Amino acid sequence: MHARVRTTRWLTPSLIRVVLADGNLDELVMPAGTDAYVNIAIPPAGAPYDEVFDPKKVRAEHGAEVQPARRRYTVRQWNPQAHELTLDFVVHGDDGVAGPWAAQAQAGDVLVFEGPSGEYRPDPEADWHLLVGDEAALPAIAASLEVVPAGASVVVRLLCDGPDHEVALSTNGDLDLVWLHRTGSGADSELLAAAVADLSFPAGRVHAFVHGEADEVRAIRRHLLVERGLTRSEMSCSPYWRRTMTDEAWRQIKRDFVAAMDADVD
Structure with missing residues (x-):
């Protein structure tokens, strides 16, 4: 698949929205x-x-020296009428590959991709929903909030770099949203897990979505399984990136990390 950049727009100082069109998006499913x-x-x-x-x-x-860099990005929105695909990119200066590409993208630039794929969707039969993550998980959390049934309880905890990095979120659910802000200290890595541990869970069956930094996701997943008694079928947990690692280094160990995470709780 391929498409061309139609528009770009900065949502926050570190998050840019790229809308793609044309190419062969009319074939996208x-x-x-x-x-x-x-x-x-x-x-x-x-x-x-x-x-x-x-x-x-x-x-x-x-040869390997001219192979394209491969990265995985959540679809923020698909407009089947206009054949527009929206992706949000986290940008940390010149670090990485995809962020700098998005920051410099111009109308008409080509983006080649494979997919899409994906399985999680808020269970309409769940009594309430728990969505936890950081900027990397924000597109999926925003898209999920938009399909939560009207009146359903949905608890969201999101981690970002400060108030100017927050974005507006909409849902028909009964939303309990708290943004957590990094301070630049070592304690930042514990903010999300502590916020989840401090929650008073509503009654009934929860459907949870926990995606983001690898060690944070692992700690929260362990807490939900052990302290809260959730089953694996009641949650979607995935590490998108790992602190102190480049994208390439993380890609090389991600499979082993996920296997170890899955083995945390027998």
């Missing part, structure tokens, strides 16, 4: 999941292949 994601492919400067390329063909025909 969205899954039902509100955590639907695409695997984008960003070629290095001077790549010896066209701006519209087949990642599998490039992988087979070109």
Whole structure:
């Protein structure tokens, strides 16, 4: 799949929204999941292949030094009438690949991707919903809030760098939202887990979504399984990134980390 940048807009000092259109988006089929994601492919400067390329063909025909960087991004919104795909990118200066690409993107630029895929969607039969994460999980949490049934209780705890990094969120549910702000200290890594531990859970069956930094997700998942008595089927937990690691380093160990996380609680 491929599409072209239609518009870009900064939502916060570190979050930019890219709306894609054209290309072959008329062939895109969205899954039902509100955590639907695409695997984008960003070629290095001077790549010896066209701006519209087949990642599998490039992988087979070109050396490692010119392979595109692969990153996974949640679909913030899909407009099937306008054939517009919206992705939100976290940008930390010049660090990484996808963030700088999005920050510099111009109308008409091409983005190649595979997907989308995704499974999580708020269970309409759940008594209440728990959504926990950081900026990386924000698109999925925002999309999930928009499909929570009217009047359903939904508890959201979100971590960001400060008040100017918060975004407006909408839902028909009965929303309990708290933004947590990093201070730059080592205690930042414990803010989300502490906020979840401090919650008084509403009565009934919860459906939980916990995505974000790897060690934070792992701690919260363990708490929900052990202290709160949730089952694995009642939650979606995924580590998107890991503190102190580059994207490439994290990709190399993510499979082993997830296996260890899954083995935390037998």
